[in-house]
Amino acid sequence: MTRNILFITTDQQRYDALGCNGNTVARTPVLDGLAAAGYRYERAYNQNTVCMPARSTMLTGQYVRTHGVVANGIPLPEDAPSVAALLRDRAGYRTALIGKAHFEPAFDPGYRYTETRRAATGATGSWRGFDYAIQAAHAAAFNDFRIGHYGEWLAKAHAEYLHSYADLLGAQPGGDTGAPETKHNVIPRDLYHTDWVADRAIEWLRAHSPADPFFCWVSFPDPHHPWDPPQTEMSRINWRDLDLPAAHPGSDEEIRKILANRPAHWLAYYDGSWANAEGGPMAFVPKRLTHNQIREINARAHVMNELIDEACGRILACLAAGGLLDDTDVIFTTDHGEMQGDYGFLYKGPFHVDALMRLPLVWRPAPSAGPIAPAVISDPVGQLDLAPTFCAIAGLAPATWMQGNALPVADGQGRHERVLCEWDSQFPGYGMHMRTIYRDGWLCTAYGKSTAGRPNGLEKVWGESVLTPTWIEYDGAEGELYQVRDDPHQWHNRWEDPSVAALRDDLIADLGDHLPHETRTLDVEAPA
Helix, strand or coil, rough: CCCCCEEEEEEEECCCHHHCCCCCCCHHHHHHHHHHHHEECCCCCCCCHHHHHHHHHHHHCCCCCHHHCCCCCCCCCCCCCCCHHHHHHHHHCEEEEEEEECCCCCCCCCCHHHHHHHHHHCCCCCCCEEEEEEEEECCCCCCECCCHHHHHHHHHHHHHHHHCCCCCCCEEEEEEECCCCCCEEECCCCCCCHHHHHHHHHHHCCCCCCCEEEEEEEEEEECCCCCCCEEEHHCCCHHHHHCCCCCCCCHHHHHHHHCCCCCCHHHHHHHHCCCCCCCCCCCCCCHHCCHHHHHHHHHHHHHHHHHHHHHHHHHHHHHHCCCCCEEEEEEEEECCCCCCHHHHHCCCCCCCCCCHEECCCCCCCCCCCCCCCEEEEECCEEHHHHHHHHHHHCCCCCCCCCCCCCCCCCCCCCCCEEEEEEEEEECCCCEEEEEEEEEEEEEEECCCCCCCCCCCCCCHHCCHHHCCCCCCCCCCCCCEEEEECCCCCCCCCCCHHHHHHHHHHHHHHHHHHCCCCCCCCCCCCCCC
8 A cells, every 4th residue: 555644844843842852841742752653863954944945845855046945035936846746646646735835925915926815715726736735824814914724714713813813023022021922812722723724634634535645744833933822821831930941051241252253143133233134023133032031932832832742643643543544654844943042042044053954853654564663863864855755655766856865764874974054145135145064963054255235036026225235244254163962052163263174174065066056046026
């Protein structure tokens, strides 16, 4: 029998969000159980640290420079390859995408993009290789604009909760401590988007014919900000009982000391002299965060992670009740991480450290495929390895357009010696370019020469003011180098350390040798 594939993703979830990866606060027994019965990857990395590029890589199995979505705000071309279409057309899979998609810009009140129009018209049929696609995002509405099928549903069925979520990217204070993007959310748990996504997945799976294999991508919008789970669930974790995150240096003085030894935008972001428009609210200034605000945000993220774990449990129980679980491979991961207090920061952006790049990744193969030796894999893997893995599960050779390799089931099998990540600015006034390699326990990021002021398409939408350069520009000699085993929080930048200069140069050369040389250049069309 052809094996089914249940692919579960979250949004903006840290590697250490799960108990099996060291979390001692959030309870994630379902995902921990999958890890214990299968493969847990300790060094899984994304190929970009924001949503649209990372998600496009998962769908296509390609580097961002190849599929062209190098930043948020660039729609994935309609003709881009899709592993879902491959599984459907070559192996007879029924395919579904339930939850957050974000292959096209989300702020689209003019309904320019197909992804947005589908929700507004109620369309759930064939799209990007999925027979069925129904979408949700981090909130139900942005002002009067209803977001995704979830927003349309909530407006019709429970309009009193349409605006119960916190505003996204506004940095408005809320919660108990005035932390940005927190809110006492009055929405009932069963109407919250995490449970709505699980409910839609269960409906689709119950209607599935066991005669056909399925590829079902269940995509939860959490624990991405805003941090506003149902208030009824906040009694699970008292933020007052939490320590600061392990990678928080503990004081303003220590934060500044650490950030001063790396490229200028790090400390400038902390101080507020450089706005992180690339990955967070323009108005947010990290140094203004109190320790209690960081604690409250972490508590809320832990609650969101517990709700995701419970939703996964319901989906697995549905498969078990239908006699499908033993024939189903389950793969769980996320698109990128979240600072969540590391270095005193929040959000994401041009910061190539484990907080944003390192991913939770678990694969539990279908038991009917035969016994396995559960393992913890330390060889580096990436998101572009997911599509070839889906092909391997389906008994297909990977498509020629895929650039990764199927996930290893033990260390030392070859083809997984390094993993690469890229950054190119969405806003032309920033013009930042970063290339990162993880190999042999080292994380090395080489900065390219800034192109601040060079048009990239966004000026056609927002006007030429976006071309105005920020005061930070790099000449191409800057970089970061961390030994992650001895320095797990990446506090000590060794880029200028002469004792590892030869290693640094070797890593940079290796990086250049393994990134594809051909690139696809597409315009930035929207802010996100």
